Amino acid sequence: MSAKDPQGYSLTGANEKASELYAQALTELQCYIDDPVATIDAALAESPNFVMAHCFRAYLHLLASERAAMPEAEASFKAVTPLPANDRETGHIAAIQQFLAGDMQRGINALESVLIDYPLDIVALQTAHLFDFFVGDARSLRDRVARQLPQWSGGITGYHALLGMYAFGLEEMGDYRRAEDYGHQAIDLNTRDAWAQHAVAHVYEMEGRQQQGIDWMESRQVQWSTDNFMSVHNWWHLAMYYLDLGQIERVLNLYDTRIRVERSEVALDMVDASAMLWRLHLRGVELGDRWNEIAKAWSPVAEDAFYAFNDFHAMMAFVGSGNAQDANRVLTAQKARIGKGGSNDAMTAEVGYPLCMALQAFSHGDYARTIELIRPLRTIANRFGGSHAQRDVIDLTLIESAFRDGQHGLARALSNERMALKPTSPLNAKFRRRLAQGTSAQEEASVA
Structure with missing residues (x-):
């Protein structure tokens, strides 16, 4: 029996242990916790011909949005191109090729083609969502997720991430009440979802609800700041509330002890x-x-x-x-x-x-x-x-x-x-x- 991902899609070239590690890496990226690069490397050590592990590794480096990460993304692309792949995986390889060529929109479009046929492909959705952010496409931040939501339910692994992404898209489109609601729903499902935390933080920022924002961030600090590679950005959001309130010493303290401490x-x-x-x-x-x-x-x-x-x-x-x-x-x-x-x-x-x-x-x-x-x-x-x-x-x-x-x-x-x-x-x-x-x-x- 072939290995499958948490949403039930086939994983070419993966054994059982590698597919378990892949699922772990997906969770880590969805919550922005721990080290998904190390986890996916462990999956590839188990199954060197694991197509989606190579694709996922390429995406992790592409999403860094810096030139220094590109050689690793290119290495993953080079490793995956000769491997046998199913239709879904071939779509991912095509998307990676476009991103590496510097064409973000064509890469996003290739992922959209994957999602049309495979609406539960959380890797395609999260990657496209983040690239929508990189190109400033607020409507797609919302609507790309909305197109997939009816195919999902609370019983499908990763559902919290979908709700968190939708919350952020709604916020960027100015639908603050629904954004706040979906963000809280995502956190209720997974308390460590840093993207959902961040989506609600944006709502409070945009509406000028500074004290509620401070309370939201500080009351849940352990969940979003522990072993979380999005913590600096969420500390930035907390500092933004204090900045609007004119509490400059508090802002400088957060800058020195949180935002730039490392x-x-x-x-x-x-x-x-x-x-x-x-x-x-x-x-x-x-x-x-x-x-x-x-x-x-x-x-x-x-x-x-x-x-x-x-x-x-x-x-x-x-x-x-x-x-x-x-x-x-x-x-x-x-x-x-x-x-x-x-x-x-x-x-x-x-x-x-x-x-x-x-x-x-x-x-x-x-x-x-x-x-x-x-x-x-x-x-x-x-x-x-x-x-x-x-x-x-x-x-x-x-x-x-x-x-x-x-x-x-x-x-x-x-x-x-x-x-x-x-x-x-x-x-x-x-x-x-x-x-x-x-x-x-x-x-x-x-x-x-």
């Missing part, structure tokens, strides 16, 4: 660090050596131009630390990247490169140029990935530039817009107060 060189972790420091920088907070530390971590990949969203956050670190040399390396690499083809080409040309130029202009005190560069990007910034909460840093940079350049009409319009969306935000109230009093960001920071 000095991670994983791109996803460095993104969170840069994003938090830049928000503090916009408020005029003195950051000491923190900029230099994160800039040093970003420096080895300054010329990668691999993923525009990462470039933007590396640029924050370089201009924040005054590292003009690495800032110029980013811009030069981005400019050279444009026209080479692939998903990141468009992301860089349309959003990433002008945003990085805007950060450089901001660092030079050229706020008029910063405004000129950012304003056309506000409605298309989703095209280079990230969530609404992450991309809000673009608007924050724009509104601070408007204040500093004396463009009070623009600052007023942006403040009104923010207040309409999140009237309970103390930060938005500060923008209103600055308009009335002409207060500088530095003065606001001194009384935060």
